[in-house]
Structures are given as C-alpha cells and as structure tokens.
Amino acid sequence: LGPVVEKLAAARRRHHERVRTVAVAVPALACMVAWRTPDAVNALKAGGWLVALEAVSVGIAGSALWLECISSGALVPRGPRPQRIAVAAVSMWTIWVLAYLLAMSGAGWYRSYVHVPGHGISLAIDQQAAAGLMWAVATACFVPLIFWHLVQWLHSEEDADHELRRVVREERRRALPPTRPAGRR
Numbered sequence: 001l002g003p004v005v006e007k008l009a010a011a012r013r014r015h016h017e018r019v020r021t022v023a024v025a026v027p028a029l030a031c032m033v034a035w036r037t038p039d040a041v042n043a044l045k046a047g048g049w050l051v052a053l054e055a056v057s058v059g060i061a062g063s064a065l066w067l068e069c070i071s072s073g074a075l076v077p078r079g080p081r082p083q084r085i086a087v088a089a090v091s092m093w094t095i096w097v098l099a100y101l102l103a104m105s106g107a108g109w110y111r112s113y114v115h116v117p118g119h120g121i122s123l124a125i126d127q128q129a130a131a132g133l134m135w136a137v138a139t140a141c142f143v144p145l146i147f148w149h150l151v152q153w154l155h156s157e158e159d160a161d162h163e164l165r166r167v168v169r170e171e172r173r174r175a176l177p178p179t180r181p182a183g184r185r
Helices: 002-014 018-034 038-045 049-067 081-104 123-154 160-175
Strands: none
Touching: 018 049, 018 081, 038 049, 081 123
C-alpha cells in the first residue's frame, strides 16, 4: 500500500489544479445525497448487494472528499486553504439541508419503514432523531476543520506584499532591454 500512496501523493503534488478539488467534491456530495433519497433508502431496506454498493461508493466518495480538505501524511490537498474552507462548508451545509428536509417533513420519507402505533417511537420522532444525528455528525466533522483552516490561513507566513513586489520586479525585468557588459560591443 505504501508505493500506491506515494505515487498518489506525487501526482497530487504535481497537479495543484483548483478545478480538481471541485471535480472531486461535486460527485462526492451527489453520491451522498443520492443514497439519502427516499427511493434509495427504501431500496436499501431490502438489504443485499445495494448495501455493499452504498458502503463502497459512499466510502470512496467520502474519502476522496476528505482528502481534498485535510492533509493526511504524504497526501496534501490540492486547493488553497480558502477553497478547502469552502468545500468543507458546502459539504456540511449539504448534509444540514438533507437533515432539515428530513426533520421538517410532514410525511414519512421512507415508505418501507412501517410504524405500528403504540409500539416504539413515532415515525416523526424517528425522522427528527435521524436528522439530529446527521446534523451533529456533520457539525462535529466539518466545523473544527473549517476553523482550523481559517486560523491557519489567517496566521500564514505568506506575505501578500512580498508576492506583489516579486511580481512587479519580474514585470520590470521583462520590460527592460537586456544589458551588455561594459567594454563589449
């Protein structure tokens, strides 16, 4: 597994494209949303191969998304900190929206789960508890990540003025004609 991780880390260091972060985040979030839709959850109730497919697809999508947000050993995120903050915030908000829709729904989302009156908790309470759990887990995962990146970004040692001076120097060098040493013609 070590050589595979090193090869992946080297490829990530070579390609610092911001578009790749979004190209990972959008399908990952779409995968997570798709598996929480009523039809998908109702199909999962039957069990079987769909449960394994969900576990593998959400595991891969979630791991790819998480690796775009945090450094993990040799694997360094591709995007700059502000982009990582945005990806983490959008991911958290996506889960929050799903939780909100589930909790505030007047009807049961998942038809395959039948509630027998007088036994156990009601369907509405079950959905609200599930929504609370979704909200709490997303908050516990993403809020510390967002604040960590925000603090690191604000305390970074990169000097914007230094970068501006470097760019101006390069522009001046390109604008000046090449100089010849004295005494030569």
